[in-house]
Amino acid sequence: MNRGGVIRAIDKDILMQEIATEVVEGRDERYQFTWPNKREAILVANAPLSKTLRPAREESVNFDETENLYIEGDNLEVLKLLQETYLGKIKMIYIDPPYNTGNNLIYKNDFSTFHNEYTPSSGQNDEEGNQLVQNLETNGRFHTDWLNMIYPRLLLSRNLLSVEGYIAVAIDDNELYNLKKIMDEIFGERNYIGTIVTRSNPQGRNKNNIDPVHEYHLLYSKDISSLSLLKIENHSIGKNEFRNLMRSGTNSRKHERPYRFYPILEKDGKIEVIEKSEYTKIYSKTKGFDYEHLKQLEIKYENLGYRFILPIAKNGEEKVWQRVYERVAEECNSYVFEKGQVKIPVDTERTPISLWNEDRYSNVSNGTNRLKAIFDGNSYFDFSKSLYTIMDLVSLNTNKDDIILDFFSGSGTSAESILRINLKDGETRRFIMVQLPEATDEKSEAYKAGYKTICDIGKERIRRAGQKILEENKDKENIKDLDIGFRVLKTDSSNMKDVYYAPDMTEQGFLDSLENNIKEDRSPEDLLFQVMLDLGIPLSAGIQVETMGGKNVFVVEEGFLIACFDGDMGEDVVKAIAEKQPYYAVFRDASMAGDSVATNFDQIFESISSETVRRVL
Numbered sequence: 094m095n096r097g098g099v100i101r102a103i104d105k106d107i108l109m110q111e112i113a114t115e116v117v118e119g120r121d122e123r124y125q126f127t128w129p130n131k132r133e134a135i136l137v138a139n140a141p142l143s144k145t146l147r148p149a150r151e152e153s154v155n156f157d158e159t160e161n162l163y164i165e166g167d168n169l170e171v172l173k174l175l176q177e178t179y180l181g182k183i184k185m186i187y188i189d190p191p192y193n194t195g196n197n198l199i200y201k202n203d204f205s206t207f208h209n210e211y212t213p214s215s216g217q218n219d220e221e222g223n224q225l226v227q228n229l230e231t232n233g234r235f236h237t238d239w240l241n242m243i244y245p246r247l248l249l250s251r252n253l254l255s256v257e258g259y260i261a262v263a264i265d266d267n268e269l270y271n272l273k274k275i276m277d278e279i280f281g282e283r284n285y286i287g288t289i290v291t292r293s294n295p296q297g298r299n300k301n302n303i304d305p306v307h308e309y310h311l312l313y314s315k316d317i318s319s320l321s322l323l324k325i326e327n328h329s330i331g332k333n334e335f336r337n338l339m340r341s342g343t344n345s346r347k348h349e350r351p352y353r354f355y356p357i358l359e360k361d362g363k364i365e366v367i368e369k370s371e372y373t374k375i376y377s378k379t380k381g382f383d384y385e386h387l388k389q390l391e392i393k394y395e396n397l398g399y400r401f402i403l404p405i406a407k408n409g410e411e412k413v414w415q416r417v418y419e420r421v422a423e424e425c426n427s428y429v430f431e432k433g434q435v436k437i438p439v440d441t442e443r444t445p446i447s448l449w450n451e452d453r454y455s456n457v458s459n460g461t462n463r464l465k466a467i468f469d470g471n472s473y474f475d476f477s478k479s480l481y482t483i484m485d486l487v488s489l490n491t492n493k494d495d496i497i498l499d500f501f502s503g504s505g506t507s508a509e510s511i512l513r514i515n516l517k518d519g520e521t522r523r524f525i526m527v528q529l530p531e532a533t534d535e536k537s538e539a540y541k542a543g544y545k546t547i548c549d550i551g552k553e554r555i556r557r558a559g560q561k562i563l564e565e566n567k568d569k570e571n572i573k574d575l576d577i578g579f580r581v582l583k584t585d586s587s588n589m590k591d592v593y594y595a596p597d598m599t600e601q602g603f604l605d606s607l608e609n610n611i612k613e614d615r616s617p618e619d620l621l622f623q624v625m626l627d628l629g630i631p632l633s634a635g636i637q638v639e640t641m642g643g644k645n646v647f648v649v650e651e652g653f654l655i656a657c658f659d660g661d662m663g664e665d666v667v668k669a670i671a672e673k674q675p676y677y678a679v680f681r682d683a684s685m686a687g688d689s690v691a692t693n694f695d696q697i698f699e700s701i702s703s704e705t706v707r708r709v710l
Contacts, residue, residue, distance in 0.1 A: 126274040128237050131244070138245035142173045145623040146582040146632065147615075154556055155578030160633040161508070162525045163555070165548045166584030168500040171527045172249035174584070177629045183253040183525075184495035186260040187486055187507055189478055190246075193239040193267045239268055240275065246500065247279050253498065254315040259286060261486045262311045263478070269309055276313050286312035286323070291482055292450040294457060310486060323489040325445040328453070335429055335436035339404045340415045347404075352376060353413035356390060357421065357435050359400040364428040364435060367394070372418050402435055445489060453481040464504055467557050473539035473550050474504040483510040493520045502526035505551035508579070509558040516562055516575055523633065526551065526579070555579060582632065588615045588623050589710075609683045611710065617658040620710060621647050624679050628708075630654055642666035653677065657684065658710075664690050664697065671701035679708045 146164065150156050153163075164171050247262075254260065260280070264272050277285065289310040297304035314320040339345075340353070347354040355372055358365040366372075371390055377383045391401045404412040414421065415437070421428075429436050453459060460477040483506055487497055491514075499507040511524045530546040533539045544550045559577030566572050590610050611620065625632060630649060637648045644659040644666050655670050656679040667690065670678055678698065685691040698705055 126271075126278060128240050130237065130241050134241045134244040135248070137169070137241075138248040142170055143587050144170055144174060144584050145587050145619075146171075146174060146626060147585045147619045148622050149581040149583055150618070152552060152581040153579060154559065155576070156580055157636060159576055159578030159580055160521075160523045161576060161579040162523075162582060162632055163502075163508070163548075163552060163579045164525065164527045164582045164584070165530050166527070167529055168527045169246055169249070170584050172246060172253070172500060174626060175525075176249065176252055178626060178631060179253050179496070179498075179525075180629075181253070181255050182496060183498045184255055184258045185487060185491050185497045186250055186254060186258070187263075187483060187497065187499050188250075188260075188501045189263040189499075189503065190243055190501050191239070192265045193235070236268070236271060240271060243272070244275055244279075247275060250498070250500065251279055251315065256316050257314075257319045257321065257490075259312060259314045259320060259490060261289075263308060264311065265308050266305065269311075272311060276311055280313040280315070284314045284317045286314055286317070286320070287447060288312070289445065289486075290448050291454040291479070292448075293454060293460075293479065293482070295452070295455055296457065310482075312486075321490055323445055324442040325485055325489060327439070327441055327443045328451060334439040335431065336439050338414050338416065338421075338428065338435040338437050339406075340413050345412050347411035347413055350413045351382065353415075353417060354382075354404060354411060355414070355418055356387070356394075357402045357414070357425070358394055359402060359430045359435070360398055362430060364425045364430060365399075366418065366422045366425055369418075369422070400430070402430075445485075449482070449485070454479050456482075460506065464506075464554065467554055467561070471538060471542065473533075473537075473542065473544055474547075477504045478506045480506055480510055480513070483507050484514055487511060487522070488514055491522055492518075494523070496523050496525060498525045498527070500527035502528045502551055503547065505554040505558075508551075508555045512555075512559060512562055512575070512577055516566060516569075516572075519571070521576065523576075524579075526555075552579075552581065580633065582622065586612075588612055588619055611681065611683070617645065617647070620658050620681065621649070621656055624654070624656060624677075624708070624710075625649065628654065628677055641669040646670065648673075654679065656680070660684050662690065664693060667694055667697050668701065671698050671705065674702040675705055677708065678702075678705050679710065681710050 144166075146166075148156075149165075153159070250260065262272060262276070289312065290307050291310065292306055293308045294306050297306050338357075340350075344350055355375055356367055358367065367390060371386075374386050375383055375390075377386070394401050404414050406412050414435075416424075424437070427438055456476065456479050459479040459481055461472070461475070463480055464474055464477045465472050487507075487510060491497060497507065497511055502508065505526060508524050508526050511522050514520070515522055528548050528551055530548045532546055533544055533550070539550060544553065555577075562575070562577060563572060588611055590612055621636070622632065624630075625634065630653070634650045634653075639646050639648055641657070642663055642665040644657055644662055646666070646669075647654075647656045649655070652673050652675050654677040655673060655675040656677075657666060657670065658681040660683065662680070662684045667680075680694075682691075685694070694709075695707065698707055
């Protein structure tokens, strides 16, 4: 009996073709990328989920004010939970998944054909008992297991991207080509932006033959036609650098680009252009280039005290300007005249190239070592990404109020990167970090220091990085407006009880227990966040607690949602909520003070705020 193991067998069609001298009829051939359990991986992505997110206020920073999120849990489950609320809302996704080097822990999807014989247990489980496995190269399903792990997560992540959004996935040679095929399938080949290679480990890894010093970042858009052009800061220039406006190299001579040969004026250090009507007459439809008109312009403007400048090289060759007349007319206030040349500011941004080999992208000096510095010289996390790699990837095409998602957030480098980008340009990007609470090794320095899970390290890193940023920039204008906080949420089973009973279970005590369908250990704030998920309200929404009729009432997004889950709630509370005319009003069934309140509930809203959508848990 096969218990999900790998069976070695002969492919009859291939064998027959190998020994034949003509094409053998067989199964239809088509270009495709497939592997064992691919259909099950799709099913896993679409399978329903009975989970929720519970807030952990005590582990958060600025819980009530922040718009950033840190979510603990299996990222497959979290991605499912975010589908309703963040569908088409994420501008950029960055992930650094396990590279499948033969030592990584990956999640084992629940396929019946998987068997421990081929997925050796690491002995680790998450809080729900889901197994983490070490994907060894000796595993008969080495690539298959990795593909089945990543595929459903990428499927779900695509749904979250906005139409102008993009995703960047870090990977090395082990799964590069498989990842490219998967992403072509999920995002579409036409939406492939490119691959950026970073020199992430300049010292190498002491490997034989060819020692790799790089890793890859595959970039895809949701819709390439809606994606704005990517730009990156030009790190090779300093401030206030200028370059010659006169073109050199190919297509730089007058006969090659005739309409870019025209005079530019300079007076008292200020750059100006001739009138548009004067410019158009230089290129006469009957005479071609009008040297006579050009000479008249030279006399006119020199008599007015202007320097009359033409793009002529030192050897007397007639060249052209780099920019057309209309653009120069618009920008000339920023130009300077220096050493006999009209100079333009060097662009502070440029189109990103595919090779990033500067020292700033080293995962050692700007990743692991930077993280050690945050933790006072202690090494609690291996192989942290360079802060600048993620900063530059995020900066390619994000700005004010954009949401960036990282669902393999590890040590929290992405979160710190976003804080520092916002500090730099004054924007208000928001982050959602997702990380499995993977246990740290009990023998590790991290565990001994009290960091029992990877999440403990990530959260503390963000806390310390935020404080460090505030301290280093305390004199900077508006530094207090920088959002360095984050709300911690954790995946858990539904807040609702799973009630199973037989037809003969009719004792009054049992029936009374059904009146309260909420689990005893769940708080009103737990219920609120499940309601926010169900209604598609952002989990970073502003929440205030007001007192109405002696009861605590949650007011979300300035009254868009109002909810009360306290017990013994009277009609006065219902009326007070209705008078605020929320879009949603949510109550707990067991909260009503009596049958009369429950009976009059709808009547009160119909008379005061009939448009309010009412929900009862």
